[in-house]
Amino acid sequence: MDRDKKYDLCIIGGCGHVGLPLGLAFADRGQRVVLYDINQDAVDKINKKMLPFLEEGAPEILTKVVNSKLLVATTDMSVISQAPNLILVIGTPVDEHLNPRLHDVMGTIQQVLEYLRDDQLIVLRSTLYPGVTDRIYDYLRSQGKQTSVAFCPERIAEGHALKEFSSLPQIVSGCDPTSLNRAKDLFSTLSKEIVELLPIEAELAKLFTNTWRYINFAISNQFYMIANSYGLDFYKIYDGMVEKYPRLQGFAKAGFAAGPCLFKDTMQLSAFSNNNFFMGHAAMLVNEGLPNYIVEQLKLKVVLKEKTIGILGMAFKANNDDPRESLSYKLKKILELEAAKVVCSDVYISAPDFIKSEELVEQSDVIILATPHREYKAIDLKDKPVVDIWNFFGKGGRTL
Secondary structure: OOOOOOOOEEEEOOOOOOHHHHHHHHHHOOOOEEEEOOOHHHHHHHHOOOOOOOOOOHHHHHHHHHHOOOEEEEOOHHHHHHOOEEEEOOOOOEOOOOOEOOHHHHHHHHHHHHHOOOOOEEEEOOOOOOOHHHHHHHHHHHOOOOOEEEEOOOOOOOOOHHHHHHHOOEEEEEOOHHHHHHHHHHHOOOOOOEEEOOHHHHHHHHHHHHHHHHHHHHHHHHHHHHHHHOOOOHHHHHHHHHOOOHHHOOOOOOOOOOOOOHHHHHHHHHHHOOOOOHHHHHHHHHHHHHHHHHHHHHHOOOOHHHOEEEEEOOOOOOOOOOOOOOHHHHHHHHHHHHOOEEEEEOOOOOOOOEOOHHHHHHHOOEEEEOOOOHHHHHOOOOOOOEEOOOOOOOOOOOOO
16 A cells, blocks of 8 residues: 555546446455546445445445445545556447447546546556557657556456456556556455456457357347247257256357447447458347347237237346346337337336336236346246246246
8 A cells, every 4th residue: 555645546437337346345455445436426325335236245345445434435536646546447338330439438538637647557447449548558648647557357247246356367458567567466456366468458358258248148049039930949949958068068048138348349349340240240130139029029929009018127137227228128119119008117226117016917918027137036927928038937938
């Protein structure tokens, strides 16, 4: 720790799904952490020891580190100058044309420029389009800043970050030897295993990882659609394939592949390869097409315009309260054009038009399990027809 500074670490954008778990992990290991964020509501909640979202194991740690004054959140940008280590958790999303939006991260760098010092390390944490780390390093040098710059991608599963920080190796890269060594020292606090790469290698490693997962889900979803179209149960076939067969380890099950990362990162990799990434495009068409496939299959079996359809689960994945880029909402929009009525429910997400799960079962003629939250195991479906692409209820994966 540098006791000449007020904090050991400042996380920029620190109250979100990437920054807060990271801040908790460092604070829980004795680091003095300040979370800078423009979201006043999230800042207030954290300082009151209230989590803005679900994160396994986080409530207890948050209470402990706030009480011990090892973690504080603020909207005051000047705190950026008060820590030797900075972690920026703003990445590069894609725009409506599926091209990377570089101005988000570059704009943030420009905003905080006046608070950056030559003796600081700034770590870029969220997914970046390849080459952006070096671009930021060059930009800072052009502005007369000698700040060290590193890219150390987060690799955790949302909701399980605190467990995975210490169990997964940390990829570390730096734009020069000093940046690399400082980043290694910082993240050795969290992980015993450090993997060194060049910045562009680390950027591609993150994109390759998420794209591989997205394609893997697309393979299973395509297989599901093939089997289902022939009236067959994909999961009966799946279980036969994987039974004591080690070469199919990692073969995903079918289901909505969504959220704030996988689709976006696949499209960024496509843009980086001059849109010649045909496998990535095919995966996007399969995964994004699954809601429409479900609706088209339903139309073959029921008169949708006479039916109320219930969508059970609106988060982008199970046991989570994050609705970002959830395919449940895409499914809802499609059904609203086809069905007499659409009702929605989620045990973790509140919205003015959502109803309780029990009410959804009562009102629906057909129920679609869009997000398999654990709580739904105990729900009484009252023998209503259920579309269960996950085989969550163990009755097979046919559309109806």
